[in-house]
Amino acid sequence: MTPPTTTPHGLRRRAVLGSALLGGLAASVPAWAQAAAAAPIRLVVPFTPGTGIDLIARTVGPKLAERLGRPVMVDNKPGASGNIGTETVVRAAPDGATLLVSVSTLVMNRSLYPSLPFDPLRDLVPVARTSWGQLVLVTHPKTGFKTAADLVAHAHKHPGRLNYSSPGVGTPHHLSMELFKNTAGVFLTHIPYRGTGPALADLVGGQVDAMFLPIHVALGQIKAGRLVALGLGSDQRHPLLPDLPTLAEAKAGNVNVDMWYGVFAPKGTPEAVVNTLNTELKTILASDDVRRAFEPQGMDPSHSTPQEFAQLVQRDAERWARLIQAQNIKAE
Structure with a gap:
């Protein structure tokens, strides 16, 4: 067996390899973000153009492309209450190139359509919340x-x-x-x-x-x-109707039916890729022009970590499941 080299060149080579092992995960992110122009990121919107979800994708998409140096396209795939577009993302490669822009109906559908060939809690990775709607x-x-x-x-x-x-x-x-x-x-x-x-x-x-x-x-x-x-139907009043009380304030029951909007990736997407997207979305959502674009649709920009968003999605899935079961609601 040839003994390890101790030449200066060999020492430098081992140092480079060591650095690569320690920083390999971080180094993979820029490589992903700067992928070839032939492989754009696809934001799948499971509803028709002109909806609030579509607005989110078309507002965020160009800014994400600018920040990542990579093309971003919006792909509307409506049908079956959003289930067709969602399944497109579930079946996509977990490489960060296909993302879902969706709303809280995602987890409502989980209980309304129990025979779905996918489970949004199991088969999707929450990337970031983008906004709230009242x-x-x-x-x-x-x-x-x-x-x-x-x-x-x-x-x-x-x-x-x-x-x-x-x-x-x-x-x-x-x-x-x-x-x-x-x-x-x-x-x-x-x-x-x-x-x-x-x-x-x-x-x-x-x-x-x-x-x-x-x-x-x-x-x-x-x-x-x-x-x-x-x-x-919220925990707090809204600036568009500042004098309107919440249902709890109106003594009509503590009912919060806020709708969340957010971005998801296929199961198995590397954590480093999810975190990079989350960081970029945080910066994008903080911009004034995004707020101005969202406001006419009654949406308030709101960012979360992937972990916070995952917890919200889980809680919402459970509470809507309880209601759907209690009221025996079945999708048409």
Whole structure:
């Protein structure tokens, strides 16, 4: 056996190899981030263009490309309540080149569609939360309700007389009202529609009594006097409606139905890659122009570590699973 070399060249070679072993993980990140232009990062949006999730991807994407020196493209893959696009990412190579931009419906679907060929908790890695969105409980002026407590009192006195609309079974609007009903101990009849547009139209037209709506969708109708805001389904008030109390403040139940938005990677994506993406997203989300882009959609930029985001996703999956089981809700 040839003995180890002790020449200066050999010493330098061993020093280089030692440094490579110690810093190999860190060194792999720049190599990934600066990958060839032929391999862009793909941000998969499991919904149609023009949605809030699509806005996140199209706002963050160019900034991520600039910071990583690597092309970033948005790929809309709608269908099956977001499950088609999600499965695309689950099946992708865990190399950081395919990412999912999604919303809290991701974990709602886990219980609504128990036969899914994937599990978002098991098959995806949370990278970072990007924002929060709030839902507001609204009613038609003809009901005469001024607060959420008024609605609860009426529903207790006249069970089944009130109804509410949603864009469909299993949507955040639907599950939020079911959580509200469950917490307040009241019953309202669910009238599902095919999309937010017709559900909102019948609410504004007075055919429906109440609904949970994203704050940016409800705001114009509230200001025009066509709808009355009863309470915000959050732990804190929102700057767009600073005088509107939360449902807890309105004595209508401690109900938080905030929607989170965030980025996920396929299971097995290297931790170093996840951490690099998380760090870059933190810087991007702190910029004023991102805030200005998000605000019209009622979203507030909000960053988290991968670990914090994973904990949030787990908690939300568990609480929506309990509600879906308790209310025997089944996807259409």
